[in-house]
Amino acid sequence: MSLPHADTIVTYPDGDLASTGTVVHVEPLGDGRTAVVLDRTAFHPVDPVWPDQPADVGTLTVNGVEHPVLDAVVGASDGNALYVGDAPVRTGTDGWAFVVCHLVAHATGIEPGAEATVTVEPDARGAFSAGHTACHLASLALNEALSGLWTKEAPTDGRGNPNFDQLAITESRILPDGSLDTYRIGKSLRKKGFAAAELPGRLAEVSAAANALLAGWVASGAPVSIVRTGDGLGERRTWRCELADGAVEIPCGGTHLHALTQLAGIRVELETAEAEGALELRMRTEAAPA
Numbered sequence: 029m030s031l032p033h034a035d036t037i038v039t040y041p042d043g044d045l046a047s048t049g050t051v052v053h054v055e056p057l058g059d060g061r062t063a064v065v066l067d068r069t070a071f072h073p074v075d076p077v078w079p080d081q082p083a084d085v086g087t088l089t090v091n092g093v094e095h096p097v098l099d100a101v102v103g104a105s106d107g108n109a110l111y112v113g114d115a116p117v118r119t120g121t122d123g124w125a126f127v128v129c130h131l132v133a134h135a136t137g138i139e140p141g142a143e144a145t146v147t148v149e150p151d152a153r154g155a156f157s158a159g160h161t162a163c164h165l166a167s168l169a170l171n172e173a174l175s176g177l178w179t180k181e182a183p184t185d186g187r188g189n190p191n192f193d194q195l196a197i198t199e200s201r202i203l204p205d206g207s208l209d210t211y212r213i214g215k216s217l218r219k220k221g222f223a224a225a226e227l228p229g230r231l232a233e234v235s236a237a238a239n240a241l242l243a244g245w246v247a248s249g250a251p252v253s254i255v256r257t258g259d260g261l262g263e264r265r266t267w268r269c270e271l272a273d274g275a276v277e278i279p280c281g282g283t284h285l286h287a288l289t290q291l292a293g294i295r296v297e298l299e300t301a302e303a304e305g306a307l308e309l310r311m312r313t314e315a316a317p318a
């Protein structure tokens with residue numbers, strides 16, 4: 029059986045919840061599950077390289093048989109092998125095809141060439157989209173709220189503030205209607221000019237500043253979109269939000285709301301902890317649907 033040689037066309041960045049496509053590859057994984065690759069899909073897969081947003085929940089229907097999708101992961105093919113969730117390269121690397129692998133339990137009757145319909149459960153998708161949009165806004169609000177703690181010039185975010193989020197983040201988890209981000213403030217960040225020692229004492233002030241910014245952005249109802257160079261899974265995609273003081277962009281492979289009018293509010297809570305000789309900052313973000 030030939031391996032996928034082109035990226036899966038993905039329609040979830042536009043918010044699609046259903047799609048029709050053709051089966052291009054079927055690969056048993058040896059654990060009872062089978063990876064099914066389509067030429068196009070609305071199903072958001074988890075990317076193991078940066079697993080922030082979980083896979084969609086939903087079904088794959090082939091020849092009238094509905095298969096629950098147990099998981100969906102980014103797969104990569106170099107023409108010799110299909111790596112399902114364990115690609116040795118970053119998504120988007122030249123010379124590789126990046127595909128959405130829909131994992132199903134019983135693949136009987138699923139053959140290359142067959143037509144397949146994908147249906148995504150809308151409530152779970154909507155909650156993750158709200159959580160992911162809130163997560164990006166929270167990172168921008170945190171950067172601005174922490175800007176006074178930098179003593180040296182640092183790389184900046186799309187709003188011109190020192191990009192603490194990008195420099196310190198170790199893990200980001202998109203949750204239903206929220207997110208949990210973990211930052212590590214170690215020696216290298218201190219060397220770059222971040223006044224780590226001051227942070228624990230100013231946590232309340234920093235979260236109040238971040239929450240005030242978030243309240244203003246949500247009240248503005250700013251439009252949100254995904255900018256991209258192409259429709260293939262491996263193409264670069266960017267989250268864009270038209271804030272009143274200027275549009276801001278963040279590279280992102282996830283799903284999002286269409287406008288901040290879909291939210292009633294976003295709030296963050298910050299806490300610090302000692303972790304292996306470094307200071308850890310955790311930001312819990314919660315989005316309230318409108």
Ligand SMILES: [Zn+2]
Nearest residue numbers: 279280281282
């Ligand atoms: Zn993102």
